Amino acid sequence: MLFNxxxxxxxxxxxxxxxxxxxxxVVMYLFQNTMAVFSGLLLIAAGFLVGWTRRRYxxxxxxxxxxxxxxxxxxRAARAAGGLEPLKWSSDLESGSPRIDSQHRxxxxxxxxxxxxxxxxxPKLDIELQLADLIREIExxxxxxxxxxxxxxxxxxxxFRAEHKKLLASCHEMADRFQAGEAREGEIFKHIAYDTIAxxxxxxxxxxxxxxxxxxxxxxxxxxxx
Numbered sequence: 001m002l003f004n005x006x007x008x009x010x011x012x013x014x015x016x017x018x019x020x021x022x023x024x025x026v027v028m029y030l031f032q033n034t035m036a037v038f039s040g041l042l043l044i045a046a047g048f049l050v051g052w053t054r055r056r057y058x059x060x061x062x063x064x065x066x067x068x069x070x071x072x073x074x075x076r077a078a079r080a081a082g083g084l085e086p087l088k089w090s091s092d093l094e095s096g097s098p099r100i101d102s103q104h105r106x107x108x109x110x111x112x113x114x115x116x117x118x119x120x121x122x123p124k125l126d127i128e129l130q131l132a133d134l135i136r137e138i139e140x141x142x143x144x145x146x147x148x149x150x151x152x153x154x155x156x157x158x159x160f161r162a163e164h165k166k167l168l169a170s171c172h173e174m175a176d177r178f179q180a181g182e183a184r185e186g187e188i189f190k191h192i193a194y195d196t197i198a199x200x201x202x203x204x205x206x207x208x209x210x211x212x213x214x215x216x217x218x219x220x221x222x223x224x225x226x
Contacts (some may be wrong), residue, residue, distance in 0.1 A: 017054070020047030084119070084186055086112040087193055093201055097148065103141045104201055110134045111193040118185040127188075128179060134192060135171050142168065167196050 024043030027036050087108045094101050114130045142164040149157045174191050177183035 017047040017051035020044065020050065022047075084115055084189055086115050087198060100145060100148070103137075103144065104197075107134075107137055107141060107197050110137050111189070111197060114192070115189055118189060127185060128175075131175050131178065131188065131192070135168070135175060138171060138192075138196065139168055167200065171196055 021044045024040040024047065026040075027043065028040030030036070089105050089108050093104065095104070110130075111134065114127070114134055117127050117130055146157070146161050146164065149160055154160070171192060174183055174188055178185070178188050
């Protein structure tokens with residue numbers, strides 16, 4: 001059987017302390033003079049020191065690894081129980097426009113996917129990409145919604161468009177803060193999911209009902225979570 005060359009450096013590295021001590025003992029046995037004894041003892045001491053140092057380092061590394069794993073587990077548990085709840089769609093949130101309701105549900109799905117990425121402790125870049133996709137979906141939805149409000153001649157069309165612009169600006173600001181390390185994942189999710197999307201649907205879910213446009217008071221809505 002051929003010798004595995006890939007394992008040779010590793011094997012030599014592990015045997016090095018014993019080689020030091022073995023060579024030291026051989027030198028002392030063969031030459032049996034003061035210089036040989038002194039050199040042999042130095043080699044034995046060097047082998048012992050290398051072995052002891054490696055053992056201490058590996059014990060510390062193993063303990064640090066166990067601590068890091070425990071901390072990571074605690075962080076994931078804290079995120080899961082830290083008030084970050086996925087959004088849940090209900091019939092009470094329907095606006096009466098199939099297209100708008102479909103987009104609202106899609107925004108809910110995007111938000112919940114972002115929350116899942118946060119709770120699974122995925123890399124920051126993955127969360128940034130999901131966040132960018134979510135903000136693009138919000139912007140696309142606002143454009144569709146504004147076109148509809150304009151087409152039906154909603155009396156508060158300008159006010160809604162201004163509010164959409166303000167919400168988008170705040171989303172981009174939060175995304176920039178997260179990228180710069182100035183905002184945490186939970187803060188980002190709460191702002192996008194609760195303060196932006198859920199609040200938007202609560203305030204505007206009835207804006208697409210033609211009967212409500214004719215001077216009727218718009219009923220408030222509620223967004224529930226799982």
